[in-house]
Amino acid sequence: MGELSRMWREMPSRYRMEGRRCENCKRVYFPPRDICPVCHRESIGRMTPVDIAGNGEIVSYTIVHETPPAFIRQKPYVLAIILLEEGPMITGQVVDCELEDVKIGKKVRSVFRRISEDGKSGVIHYGYKFVLDK
């Protein structure tokens, strides 16, 4: 599900959650955007890298039972939409918890984890997942 070059160019965002901030309106975007959807042309050339702390809360979640081949070993897993404290919402898994402890509104923080593998001898993809904040 991904070639080497794609994985390589996405490392800053996948590994340490590098997003972008529009220096015109100060809104933060993650995943990164090249143009601010609010400021449009005023943002061109003014989208600077910003690191996301990885703290947020669960806006919604699901327990996934039917998965693509790369995720079969992980099922069932919790997938959630997280509202980050910097503003943006993102999609990611919630791990290391009992399924019944996952609730809308619960606080989470990001952890660095293995996401998937491209087959037995393929690339191993790493990135962010989330754990419940105790």
Next chain:
Amino acid sequence: MSNVYIIGAGEAKYGELWDRSLREIAVEAGLKAVESAGIRTKDLGAIYMGNSLGGDISMQEHLSALMSDHAGIASEYVPSIRVETSTASGASAFREACLGIRSGEFDIAMVGGAEKMTELYGNEMIDITSSIIDREWEAFTGATPAALAALSARRYMSDFNVQKDVLAQISVNDHANASLNENAHFRNRITIDQALGATPIAEPLNLMDCAPLSDGASSLILASEKYVREHGVEGVRVMGSAMSQGAFALHSRESLYTVEPTRIASEKALKQAGLSLKDISMVEIHDSYSIYGLMALEDLGFAKKGKARELIENGIGLTGNLPVNPSGGLKAKGFPYGASGVGQIVEAYYQLKNKAGKRQIKDVKYAMTHSQAGSGAASVVHILGVE
């Protein structure tokens, strides 16, 4: 600008058609449509083909040319083009054909929608169908189309205190209607209990909340006002045609259960048609997942946000206040991605022409169709009517 009329329709049965190829079912639907319109293939000014995943599933691109050739009309040298907007591909192809006729460039166009979804097996298809969502920032993390629908459903149910049985009614209604449609993938009725007790897919959604992977093809012939007048054909008029596109990923939207493009396309199409929602006799909605059925009814304007339950309770069956998905919908007629948007309009055409057989709704004057791309990145709405 010319008005646009539908003058013919044809379909290949939806379902698991292991013995039939993509080109076979596409050509079957197309030739049936040509036959029903009473035209010759040499009359075609253009062919628009809706298809979403042919490249990934069948490893075949340029389907418009392949289908046209397989139909034996390569020697007519008709321009053909494939239109792709994921699960709204068919509806988008139809809209592009309408725009082509309105431009005056040609008088007759064929619209096809075809998809072969059962060529590959289960988990592999989940990966391929995940190309309709954001591959890099949704699917990469383990999201699937069903999982995104489930995220919408969970938040909707929580915010509006709605239980699963409300969602299940969408699927139960689809199956009841599909039992009367010989082209439908599933012709069995289901009960609420069956719908609620099915295998989980992405909680809170289960198998009965999810449209199946179907093979299928649908086709329509469109004609200009000039053609219809000169040939004395009684067509169905395309009164409104609108598309709107918004944020791609679910996490980029302000609300997890509002598809803004649906609201905007509905308003635009109604305005073009000079109609209000009260005038609409039936609607075909994009219920690839039961929750999307509820969201569509609300975003189209038939119910306020969070209130689709009341609309459903007032009757969405064939004799209900607002008949929904007389064809059987995506859940039971079937969900061949690129064909569904055309198939919905085929159903509206049959209903408006009083040719829907056992599932005919009484006195259909205006019909609305709604097709959604992916988790709601775009929507296409059409209004059709008889005059």
